[in-house]
Each structure stands twice: as structure tokens, then as C-alpha cells.
Amino acid sequence: MAFKVTDKVIWVGKIDWGLRRFHGDEYSTHRGSSYNAYLIRDKKNVLIDTVWLPFAKEFVDELRKEINLKDIDYIVMNHGEIDHSGALSELMKHIPDTPIYCTANAVKSLKGHYHQDWNFVTVKTGDVLDIGESKLTFIEARMLHWPDTMFTYMSGENILFSNDAFGHHLAADPMFNDSVDQAELYYESMKYYANILTPFSYLISDKIEEVLSFHLPLDMICPSHGVIWRENPEQIIRKYLEWANDYQENQITIIYDTMWNGTRRMAEYICKGIREADGDVTIKLLNVADTDKNDLIVEVFKSKAILVGCPTINKAISFATMGILEMIRGLSFKNKKGAAFGTYGWSGESPKIINEELSKAGFEIVSQPLKEIWHPGEEALNRCKEFGRKFVENIM
Numbered sequence: 104m105a106f107k108v109t110d111k112v113i114w115v116g117k118i119d120w121g122l123r124r125f126h127g128d129e130y131s132t133h134r135g136s137s138y139n140a141y142l143i144r145d146k147k148n149v150l151i152d153t154v155w156l157p158f159a160k161e162f163v164d165e166l167r168k169e170i171n172l173k174d175i176d177y178i179v180m181n182h183g184e185i186d187h188s189g190a191l192s193e194l195m196k197h198i199p200d201t202p203i204y205c206t207a208n209a210v211k212s213l214k215g216h217y218h219q220d221w222n223f224v225t226v227k228t229g230d231v232l233d234i235g236e237s238k239l240t241f242i243e244a245r246m247l248h249w250p251d252t253m254f255t256y257m258s259g260e261n262i263l264f265s266n267d268a269f270g271h272h273l274a275a276d277p278m279f280n281d282s283v284d285q286a287e288l289y290y291e292s293m294k295y296y297a298n299i300l301t302p303f304s305y306l307i308s309d310k311i312e313e314v315l316s317f318h319l320p321l322d323m324i325c326p327s328h329g330v331i332w333r334e335n336p337e338q339i340i341r342k343y344l345e346w347a348n349d350y351q352e353n354q355i356t357i358i359y360d361t362m363w364n365g366t367r368r369m370a371e372y373i374c375k376g377i378r379e380a381d382g383d384v385t386i387k388l389l390n391v392a393d394t395d396k397n398d399l400i401v402e403v404f405k406s407k408a409i410l411v412g413c414p415t416i417n418k419a420i421s422f423a424t425m426g427i428l429e430m431i432r433g434l435s436f437k438n439k440k441g442a443a444f445g446t447y448g449w450s451g452e453s454p455k456i457i458n459e460e461l462s463k464a465g466f467e468i469v470s471q472p473l474k475e476i477w478h479p480g481e482e483a484l485n486r487c488k489e490f491g492r493k494f495v496e497n498i499m
């Protein structure tokens with residue numbers, strides 16, 4: 104499948120409708136994804152990126168229907184990750200001398216994966232490739248999200264090929280932002296940002312300001328996953344600026360695990376206390392073992408504060424609780440507050456461990472941990488309510 108993006112640009116990627124897990128099991132893709140590659144036909148013909156390795160042969164076969172491979176003058180690799188470079192080895196068997204334009208770091212990542220000495224042409228920010236009526240300008244985007252990443256801007260058509268930035272895991276047909284469900288698109292874009300780009304938020308505002316400082320007219324953003332932003336492409340740039348700036352909504356998320364429902368009861372009464380103290384705040388109460396971890400990360404991303412609860416298990420905390428705390432730590436959220444709670448039988452280490460993990464993740468701990476023995480009775484539940492009320496005061 105291929106489709107026309109503009110008179111000069113053809114989408115030649117792969118829609119992966121069936122994908123449900125990405126990066127191993129690190130990222131859930133409830134709505135599938137796409138690997139977007141683009142063929143530019145000007146005086147020179149340019150291929151921007153390829154697709155994921157399992158689709159390499161299919162990609163080359165389909166590309167052949169659009170162009171004699173020997174007529175591809177240049178390949179641009181915006182990023183060396185396997186979902187975009189996976190078909191390169193298959194393609195280069197047919198056109199081994201074709202120059203590959205990429206950053207110096209992408210030479211390292213491409214050699215690191217494929218161990219081939221292809222005809223690399225390294226580019227830096229501001230370098231220009233003349234392809235006829237249009238020009239391609241390269242903009243390095245280090246750590247968005249690998250050291251090798253860059254954007255490619257095409258003049259004339261006014262398209263920013265942004266690779267993973269502004270992308271989302273969403274299979275769609277047609278693949279344009281104005282033809283998909285807007286709530287799904289917003290959610291998947293935020294999920295991508297929260298789960299992949301949050302650690303690099305400190306770079307994103309500056310990079311966007313740098314791109315805007317070139318004063319390039321922008322008609323479309325063509326990312327490497329999901330739909331093309333052709334209607335009001337600035338909307339996703341504005342969202343990125345918001346998300347990069349320690350984003351939070353008026354939300355508190357309570358994440359808990361339980362074996363016999365004691366910690367769930369604590370969580371529910373903490374929730375009541377929060378509601379009594381604040382009538383407006385959005386509260387989400389989520390069982391960590393039953394909730395998709397990447398969806399949970401979206402809720403943490405939106406929250407100004409979180410509470411994490413878990414019973415003590417073998418002087419420690421549950422696998423699911425430790426897992427989400429480790430993910431939260433890796434994502435380096437900023438300007439968020441937290442506290443811990445949980446039930447126990449005899450030694451009761453869990454809330455202390457949770458607090459330590461939240462501190463390591465950069466959360467400000469605003470309450471002493473709350474622990475209750477065995478299944479909480481009325482008095483214990485009242486303490487939980489009070490804990491919720493106080494938590495609201497403490498995060499003010």
C-alpha cells in the first residue's frame with residue numbers, strides 16, 4: 104500500500120494493525136501502529152526512513168511498484184532504531200552505493216545494528232540537500248529520543264519529517280489527523296509523550312524554539328508513527344510545549360495493589376478523604392496489577408500528586424508495584440508529590456519502601472506513610488479518610 108501525501112511526496116510505509124506490544128513488552132499498542140516511510144519525487148528521488156525489520160521484504164517489494172529502486176538518488180535516515188531502519192539491509196542489497204544521509208550518531212547506531220559500511224553522508228543542523236525544486240534541511244534532534252535522531256524539513260511542500268517526535272502508535276486509514284477520532288489521537292499522542300519522551304522534556308522546548316526560529320512555513324508534519332498532521336499541524340507543537348513544561352492537571356491518582364482487598368479498602372477511604380477536602384480534583388483509583396502499565400503512566404503524567412499503596416509481602420512490595428515505581432523513576436517526572444500506604448501482618452515494611460522509591464523518582468514526599476494491620480476495621484478506615492484529607496492540605 105502507498106498513498107499520495109502531496110504531489111511530490113508518497114507514503115510508502117507499513118500499517119501494522121495487529122501490533123499490541125512494542126519495544127518487547129515495554130509499550131502497549133492497543134490501537135496498532137504504523138512505520139512511516141516517505142518517497143519524495145523531485146529532480147532527485149529521496150527515500151525518508153524505512154520500516155520495521157519483519158516487513159523488510161514486503162517494504163522493498165511495494166517500493167518497487169512506486170519506483171525503480173535504481174532511481175532512488177538519496178536515502179535519509181532520521182533515526183537508526185529498528186522500526187525505521189529495519190528494511191535498510193534488504194534495500195541496500197539492491198542499491199548498495201546509494202548515499203545515506205544521517206547524523207554522525209546515526210552512522211554509529213546503524214553500523215552498530217547492521218555492521219555494514221554503507222555510503223554514509225553525515226549531516227549537521229542547517230545542512231541543505233538540493234533535490235531540484237525543493238531543498239531538504241536537516242535539523243539534529245539529539246535525544247529525541249536517541250542520540251542519532253534528526254528532523255528533515257522539505258521546502259516548497261513545507262513538510263517537517265519529524266521521525267518519532269509528534270508521533271503516536273495508531274493504525275489508521277486514511278492516515279491524516281483530520282480523518283481519525285480526535286480523542287483517540289490526543290490520547291495516543293499523550294501516551295507516546297508520557298511513556299517515551301518525558302525523560303527528555305528538558306530538551307524539547309529548546310528544540311521546538313530552535314526549529315521555530317528558522318521561520319520555516321509549515322503545512323504538514325509527517326512523523327514516523329501514526330497519522331500525518333496536515334490540518335493545523337501547530338496544534339501538536341503547542342501540546343508538546345505544554346507537556347514539556349512539567350505538565351500536570353488537577354488530578355490525584357491512587358495506585359494500589361492488594362492480595363485480600365485490605366489495601367483496596369484503604370485506597371477507597373483515602374479517596375473519600377480527598378473528595379471531602381477538595382470537591383473539584385479529579386481522582387483516579389487504579390489497581391496496578393489490573394491496569395495496563397503504559398495507561399497508568401499517562402495518569403501519573405497528568406497528576407499533580409500520586410498515592411501508592413501495597414501490602415507488605417515477604418518484607419517487600421509486590422512485583423507489580425515495584426514495576427510501576429521503577430518505570431516512574433526511569434521517566435524522571437518533575438514537580439510531582441506523593442505518599443505511601445499499605446496493610447501488613449507483622450513487620451510492615453511496604454509503605455517505607457514505596458516512599459524510598461518515590462523519593463528516588465524525584466517525588467516530594469508530603470505525608471508520613473500510613474500502615475494498617477491486617478484487614479482495616481472502622482477506626483483504621485477513618486484514619487485512611489483523614490490521611491486523604493491531610494494529603495490534600497499537604498500538596499497545596
Ligand SMILES: Cc1cc2nc3c(=O)[nH]c(=O)nc-3n(C[C@H](O)[C@H](O)[C@H](O)COP(=O)(O)O)c2cc1C
Nearest residue numbers: 362363364365366414417418447448449450451477
Ligand atoms: C505471601 C505473603 C507474605 C507476607 N509477608 C509479610 C511480611 O513479610 N510482613 C508483614 O508484615 N506481612 C506480611 N504478609 C501479610 C500481609 O501483609 C497481610 O495479609 C495484609 O493485610 C495483606 O493486605 P491485602 O488485604 O491488601 O492483600 C504476607 C502475606 C502473604 C500472603
